Amino acid sequence: MSQQRWQFYFLLTPFLLWIGLLIIWPHFNMLEVSLTERSWTQGDSFSFKHYLLFFQQSLYWNTYLRTAWMAILATFITLLISFPVAYYIAKVAKPRSKLALLMCCLLPFWLSELVRAYGWMILLRESGIISGLLQAIGLADAPIEMLYHDATIILGLVYSGMLFMVVPLVSSLDSMDNSYIEAGFDLGGNRWHIFWEIVFPYAMPGVVSGCIIVFMLNLGNYLIPNLMGGKDSLWFTEMVYTQFITRFNWELGSAFGILLLVLSSLLVWLALKLSGQSLSTTVGR
């Protein structure tokens, strides 16, 4: 082996170790465990039992679909809120305030997600600031509990995902020449036409890239649904946790894990197909 080839493989080793030991091997292991039925008397055997159980128990697949739906909804709301923010940072703000504004988006991330979630809890709980304020100005007679709703989960997810939506949007809008917008006006279009036919298609790679990242973060989030959703709002990651940690049912937990992976892969693939983008034009940029 020549020296150059030797160097190449040497430098490649960390990557191979990472992807092999931390990604591929655990997943195959999980797949194997999920397809195993353990028995004291007959030993281990191959079985689809855990997957069947998932479809038989309505709690499981209901939570699964609910998690998917709420993650999509939260992603969509994040996009809705982030687009104007990103547009302002990229196109309206002066170069000097641009950096400051991006820093503002980054600021909350200096805190841990746990602390951020507690921040929201201080605001929203029954004895919290907002509830107190509403009572003080006479809009409410009794303490209001604003935590532990589906809406609170969405709120928390949007808040924790915004940065990951704003940054790719800013980077794709930043590269857009203002003359496209002027040309859009000059050729007779109004703001509506310009947004939908020129600006939005131009920002599409950023939109899809942001959506994919935020959606994956939402789907796999454990802390926000657990803390802000309370007992009424089950999230699929919580079920995975319960199986592994509380009930020591690794086989069912693994099956759930694989199903979550299938779900996120399927939805990302669908989003790319629908938007006509590819991984290389969005996340790969």
Place this chain on the structure above:
Amino acid sequence: MTSNPALRCQQLSKHFGDFCAVDQLNFEVAEGSFFSILGPSGCGKTTLLRMLAGFESPSSGDIFIQQQRVNDLAPNHRPLNMVFQHLALFPTMTVGENIAYGLKRQKVAKAEQQKKIGEILERVGLPDAANKAVTQLSGGQKQRVALARCLVLQPKVLLLDEPLGALDLKLREKMKLELKQLQRDFGTTFVYITHDQSEAMVMSDKVAVMNHGRFEQVAAPVDLYLKPNTPFVARFVGNTNMLSAEVVSQHDDKVEITTLSGLRLRGHSHQQLSVGQRVQAYIRPEALHPLNDADQGSFENQIVTRLNQDIFDGANSMLLAEFEGQQLQVLLPLQQRSRISDSAGNLDGSELKLGWNAEHCLVLEDSPEPSLVKSKEA
């Protein structure tokens, strides 16, 4: 001046704080003509064009398009279109979709749109380009699509913001002629801004030379070259040589001047000059004739200069000569070269005699060097 101009501006001004970008302009552009605004960068031409398009609002004054005052019309409601400096073809659309964008805004029916797109692409020489992506086109093709996108809307006036600037030299030369041809074919009024005097000269019916927010002269290219009104125009349009001098006498447009060393020269001027006034004599490089010893008295003005450099470039060959500390450029056509050179084509000696006639010697009052504003265009 025409009775029904396509575009008319009255006392049009634009101030940015204390800076006056466009200063009380009055002008008309005749229907169907090619009108160029020529000026150095920072002279206010881009601001003027953006006011016409509606992207800047005038500080004062009015803009009329075919007698209709458009000051208060938003850009998307003005009956004019603009070809942008970098063309601004929408990268997410095909060529056909780019052209359809404006047609859709005019609420043209789908079938009619397709017909018009086909026709316009045919006319600009890109019949099969409708389904191509913008990135597949070459520089010249993009140029034509940008024109087609505007011309399909049949604007009353088409504004062009240095669209040839991004092209390489060869293509630019070709596109100049092509643009002129397209303008004639379509009969649309073109308002073209550029800092390249050759573009303005080749294509235009009329050229306005702009400096410091004002028009120094508005004239046909020939007049601009032969009869510049102001020192700025004389220096900015085409190459010219300058000689410092003082006025000795003036009779109508005939002027007699004396150079720094007391040499008498004859020239012409449309300005009213006084005796003893400091002036500049402007002589084009092609008006200066190198003389050999046999030439006697055939030119009204003759001077002896020191030959500094012989720059051979085929038909564009130049001689650089020095007279009273001032550099003179002399155009030397190939057939003239043999008259003053040896058999090998080399110029011998360091002295060069030059002669020219009074009609090619324009005398204008001395003004400080026109400050070509180099800063970024406002």
